[in-house]
Amino acid sequence: MTTATPRAVRVGLDVLDCSELRRLVERPWFLRFSFAPEELRHAETLGSRRRLEFLTGRFAAKEAVLKVLGRGFLQGVAPREICVEHTPRGAPVVRFHGRAAQLAPPSVSVSITHKQTVVAAIAITAPPELKEPDAMPPPTTGTTGTTAPAPAPAPAPAPAPAPESVRDEPTPETTAFLRVRVGQEEAHYGGDLVDGARVLRLFGDLVTEITIRTDGDEGLLAQYSEVRFAAPVKPGDYIEARARLVRRTRLRRVVELEAHKVLSAHAGAGESAATVLDTPQLVCSATATTVVPYRRTDTASALNPVAEET
Structure with a gap:
């Protein structure tokens, strides 16, 4: 009998001080390059201080995910192609777009923490067989007493469009x-x-x-x-x-x-x-x-x- 070789778990870690991004997050070109539209829409609903903390945390998470992907900054993947959204309970989740989606492993989890002006983020990837149990669909029992194959998970619904009142307003050249x-x-x-x-x-x-x-x-x-x-x-x-x-x-x-x-x-x-x-x-x-x-x-x-x- 042969045993499949388990794939290695990869971990990425990044730490930032909010002051490092204070001026950059006021520049439109940096926002467009670094953040997905979903992230920017949420940032604009926050106050000035919380907005800086939020964007710094998301940027640190993107750096951590890039390390998991084995890529350096500006090496084939734009930061905006890594979108760090959150669940209804506030937990961050990663979605990939563009070139990042072609490199993404089956599962990536991230965690972000804040301490005064310091933000730390960690990303970890694991083989599919090591996914958490609650991420797998529950088994169903057939009439013969055997366990029927678990149904394939339904595709994740597309994110609902943000309400008009919190979308980015266009910034004309004034x-x-x-x-x-x-x-x-x-x-x-x-x-x-x-x-x-x-x-x-x-x-x-x-x-x-x-x-x-x-x-x-x-x-x-x-x-x-x-x-x-x-x-x-x-x-x-x-x-x-x-x-x-x-x-x-x-x-x-x-x-x-x-x-x-x-x-x-x-x-x-x-x-x-x-x-x-x-x-x-x-x-x-x-x-x-x-x-x-x-x-x-x-x-x-x-x-x-x-x-x-x-």
Whole structure:
């Protein structure tokens, strides 16, 4: 009698800190490349902090599954082809699409855990004969007392389409631009330095213009994040500030902001001397989140009256 050689169990493990993805998950190209539409639809129903935790956990799970498949990152499988959904009880389950489906083993289980800002995920694959008993259909007894063959499991139903009220809203290419000259009266610190709040006021005007263009409303600025001052500003400098809408939900608009110095006062060559910079110099960058009123244009299709953020 011969015995079949059991297939090896493969394990993949990945650990991430949420700060590693904080900026990336605000970029549309990264979201489209890394996450399946089902994952993005669920992420947009969450608040800002929970959304970051959720996407970081899903990304760690995808890395763990790639290790189970014996593939490195960007080696023939796109992360969005590994979709980590969840059961009604919240347990994560993996579904494969595209090239990942051709490499997928019969069974892959994943587990995700969170601890403050750290996320860990583990994936494990096992031979079909080692599946958990509750995953197998129960045997049925025939009239002769023998056990009848178990019926083939029914194919998994296709996931129901997400309600319209939680789907991604399209993010059109919406931008705004300002160019200002900093006056002598705006010098605030020694050495004729201008305070950083001057640049943030420019950013506030740009965010307002963005929401007027997209929603016909000035909106309400909720927060700045990732603020970084990269170079000093002095009287006589010309500052170009730009804004770009990068994400929108039902209530929120997320805008990337940058300010560059393009002309600079050149006091060393004379009181009124100035120069044009060959390469614009980054002065400040930030990300702003603003809130706009929720307009109920179609109450019949709304999922429920509760606000989108949890």
